[in-house]
Amino acid sequence: MEQDCILSQELITQTTQLEEGIMQLNPDGEQRTPVTKIESSLCYLLTIRVIRARNIHQADVLSQTDCYVRLWLPTASTDKFQTKTIKNCKDPVWNETFYFRIQSQVKNVLELALYDKDVVTQDDHLFTVYFDIAKLSLGEQVFMHFKCDSQRQEELEVGFALDNISGPPETIITNGVLVSRKICCLEVQVVEKKKKKKKKSLSSEGMKEFSFKVQGSYEGTQDIMLGSDLVFSSSSPAKFHYARYKQPTLDVMLPGKKRPPSFRSRVYDTGPPNVQLHSLPSGKNMILAEDKGFDLYMKAEDCPDHLDVRLGFDLCVQEQDFLCKRQKYVAPALKKVLQLEQDLLDHETPVVAIMTTGGGMRSLTALYGSLRGLKKLNVLDCATYLTGLSGTTWTMSNLYRDADWSQKDLDKQISEAQKHMTKCKINSLSLEYLKYYKKQLCQRKREGRKTSFIDLWGLVLESLLHDGKDNHRLSDQQCAIDRGQNPLPIYTAVNVKNNYSTLDFKEWVEFTPYEVGLQKYGAFVRVEDFGSEFFMGRLMKKVPESRICFLEGMWSSLFSLNVLYIWNLSHSSEDFWHRWTQDKIDNIEEEPLLPLKPHELRTRLFTPPGPLGSALRGTLTDRLCVAQEHNFLKGFQMHNNYLENKHFCRWKDTVLDTFPNQLTQSEEFLSLVDTGFFINTSIMPLLKPERKVDVILHLNYSAGSQIQALDQTCKYCSEQGILFPRVDLSEEDRKNLKECYLFDGAETPGAPVLLFFPLINDTFQKYKAPGQMRSESEMEDGKVDLYGCCSPYSTYSIQYTEKAYDRLVQLGEYNILNNEDLILQALHTAVARKRQKRK
Missing domain, CATH: 2.60.40.150 (C2 domain)
Known part of the structure; x- marks a missing residue:
């Protein structure tokens, strides 16, 4: 039996590049070549002949298997195709042929799944073979023997042929990782x-x-x-x-x-x-x-070739324009802070970033103090970026309501936050508020969004941190950076996948007032369009931009935990249960052994888990709830050479990165959770080489271990090949942390200078300001119990007393002011390196 699945009358005679793009310059004057191209590209006819299987093990108790093979090539067809069923036979023979039209620049991975047909129960899935079509050569016919089980001598025999196909070439748009097709x-x-x-009433x-x-x-x-x-x-x-x-x-x-x-x-x-x-x-x-x-x-x-999704790894035009404007604030500020005699030239001006960690209301409060300290040292004007996650995103979204917040003292902002931090929170659960929550959730559902408990959490946050409805949106923050007057805010989240632990699958997502994107794929959308429906990079259905409270709920989704995360908190490792949550994937032998090509994937065998294994995996990995937004990568396909792309490789860290059919572009929704469920840090957007960050002020507000997130970041960057300074702390320092540490990255050329500020109460106990001892009557103000069993600063605490709030703000400010010398040293080092690099 032959099934002509996908045939075309198109003849592709050559591959020609239609558009190279225009050579542009980076802000420092260096040339850069656009990586997104519009090309016309070859298509081929793939012929697959499913021949036979041998020695298939008995899946049923009373009879041999009733075998059929299901074929799926999602890059060529929406449909799955299957052979006829051969009953009660361990050596079935099919000899059925299937045809697919494939795009040569797409990573085409064929899935051959063997099933045992059952009349009463669901068909038994015996195994799946993943075969990369890139192994095949044009014009050649091969017969492959896939060795599925060497002990039982199970094998699947399939024939392949790859030929030219008639018709004009296909136009594609690609950035070397994703491919958009016509x-x-x-x-x-x-x-x-x-x-x-016309009738009076219209009946059915x-x-x-x-x-x-x-x-x-x-x-x-x-x-x-x-x-x-x-x-x-x-x-x-x-x-x-x-x-x-x-x-x-x-x-x-x-x-x-x-x-x-x-x-x-x-x-x-x-x-x-x-x-x-x-x-x-x-x-x-x-x-x-x-x-x-x-x-x-x-x-x-x-449809036109124009995409509404930006494919590219460079910074968007708006951010590049911001950098030029911000430099006019940063260069004079650095000259003043460092007491330089001459003005800093553009290439001598370092990019300084303030990086924060999560910690609920503790991080919200302490960040106000840290920023006020940086403002008093005039260092805030030296910063180009400010990044946050979880609780610090609440502070940031409050600050950026004021278009000139960093040009003013922060006392008014801090007092306003104190009002909401100390007010009674029981009103947020009143009947009036509950009706309001229901109305808002229904409205989001009518707009076409998939609502969850996290949206409700965002509305509760709105009531906790504001008076009444807050109509502020992330795109509104463009007014706060349109002149370069404030640092550019970057908010972070991670994209996860159902049935996988965060250790196995997570992808960094960044939010700026301009764009939302996944840096791993080089795909970004306007922040106004985030949550709208896309298909193959085109905007299909516009959904109104979310109010920022819903984004805050997602950025700080405490309710996205699962059993593995709880185990990790109590045992510092998921390894004990990790083996129960992983797919059983094995590389398998094949005959004949085809010539190895640089970008091809190994042939692999997936063996599905049994009912008990599936149930256990679900128990361990299922999250209470996640924030789901329409996936703007939907419809894209992976480029044939995506695994060789340097940008993708920098962030390639999931078990599915070599399974292109299962990556994010195949999902209907993005599943977004608090970044803290992987590493409690917002540093990853700052490590993009395109941002060229020279100094990072790491403001840590984590509960428990103050060094854990930094250690995890160092380990992650080492594994990914990302330049990051080596963190060398003695055992004594780890037991008794100081207020600030400088890691200059001298042993890692190209790494940023790192200033690490753990949230501790050290000299603040005796000093109310740098060099000013406390009197006896003031010693009580220095007793800030940050992490004790009776501490008022628990991550899950939502209400502080005025005294507790004030003390935490003062502590955050003091720890910055008391380490002015180290901050200046870091800035001097960065300027010197910029000058040396230019020479």
């Missing part, structure tokens, strides 16, 4: 031929229902209700956006016809023939069907 828009219009007199008997479906399109299925007195106007046809490479079919169900059990790829007995969309001429109106009462028209057009 999409088309199909319009279907229903027009009544004869209008009847007078309605005509048309149903259209394009499998794999963005819209999926659309139903049109046509009244007997109405004409479906040409101004509102049914639209379908689909990827041309999928070559889908338009399925039509006419009024009065019963919907078939499987509404896909078939012709109805009394309806019009369904249409293969790849055969439609572009831009031409065509009659789909004619009837006595109505006509059906359709038209397919190519």
Whole structure:
């Protein structure tokens, strides 16, 4: 039996690059080459012949297996295809052929899954073979023997052939990691031929229902209700956006016809023939069907190549413009702070960043104190970036409501925060507020969002930290940086995946007032469009931008924990349970052994876990809830050479990075959680080479160990090959931390200078200000119990007394002021290195 899954009349005779882009300059004057290109690229015809299997183990107790093979190549087709079932046979023979049209610059990984068919229960999944089509050479035919179990001598025999295919080339857009392919828009219009007199009421008997479906399109299925007195106007046809490479079919169900059990790829007995969309001429109106009462028209057009998702690893134009403006504030401030005689030139001005960690209301409060200390030292004007997660995002979003906050003293901001930190919180659970929460959640659902308990948490935060409804949005913060007057704020989260621990799968996500993006893929969207629906890089459905309280709920989602995370907190390691939550993946032998290519993946075998293993894995990895937003990577495909891309490799750290079919672009939603569920740090956006950060002020507000997050960051950067200074602390220092440590990164050329400020109460106990001893009556003010069992500063505490709030703000400020010398030393070092590098 032959199944012509995906055939095309297109002939690709050459691969030509259509657009190289324009050579641009970095802010320091260095040339940079755009990595995003529009190209026309070869497509091939892939022929797969599923021949036979040998020595398949017995899955049923009373009989041999009833085997069939399911084929899935998602980069070529939406559908999964399968062979016929061979009953009661351990050596089944199929000899069935399948065809796919594949794009040469896409990473095409074929999944061959062997199943045992069961009549009563769900079919048993025996194993899946992952085969990279990049192993094949054009014009050659090979017969592969996949050794699935060497002990039982199980094997699967499959034949492959890769050939040229007729037709014009396909235009793709790529940044070397993601590939966007051509999409088309199909319009279907229903027009009544004869209008009847208008009735007073329109009954269901007078309605005509048309149903259209394009499998794999963005819209999926659309139903049109046509009244007997109405004409479906040409101004509102049914639209379908689909990827041309999928070559889908338009399925039509006419009024009065019963919907078939499987509404896909078939012709109805009394309806019009369904249409293969790849055969439609572009831009031409065509009659789909004619009837006595109505006509059906359709038209397919190519969508423009412009993408609404920015593909690229460089900084966006707005951030580059900000850097130029911010430098006019930073250079004079550094000259003043360092008491330099001459002005700093552009290439001599270091990029300074303030990096914070989470810690609930403790981090919110302490950050105010740290920033006031930096303001008094005039160092705040030297900073280009300010990053945060969890509780510090609450402080940041409050500050950036004021367009000139860093140009003023912070006393007013601190007093306003104190008012909300010390107020009674029981009102947030009043009946009035509960009604308000319900109304807001219903509104988000109507807008097309997927709501969860984290959205409710965001609304509770709004009531805890503000008076009434807060209409502030992240894009509003552009006003606070449009002149370069404040540091650029960057908020962080991590994207996780269901059924995987954070140790196995997490991807960094950054939020600025300009963009939201995943730096691993080089994909960014305007912050106003975050949460909207995208397909293949095009904006399909605009959803109103979220109020910032909902983002704050996501950035600080305490409720995204799972059993593994709790175990990690109590035992400092997930290793004990980790083996129960991992896929059983093995590299397998294959005959013949094909020549090794640089970008190809090894052939691997996945063995599904049993019922007990699946249940245990779910128990360990399931999170209480996560914030889900529409995935703006949806529809993209991975480039054939994505694993060789230096940008992707820098952040490649998940077990699925070599499984392109299962990466984020295949998901309907992003699943976003607090960054603290991996490492309690917001430093990763600052380690992007494109930002060229020279000095990082690491303000730590973690509970428990003050050094743990820094140690985890060092380990992570070492494993990823990211330049980061070596943190060398003695055992004595680890037991009795000082207020500040300077790690200059001299042993790691290119690494930033790191100033580490743990949140501790050391000399503050005896000094109310640097060099000013406390009197006997003031000694009580120096007793700040940060982490004791009776401490008022627990991460889960939501209300402070005025005294507790004031003391924590003063402690944060004092620890900065008391280490002015180390701060100046770090800045001097950075300036000297910039000058030396230029020479």
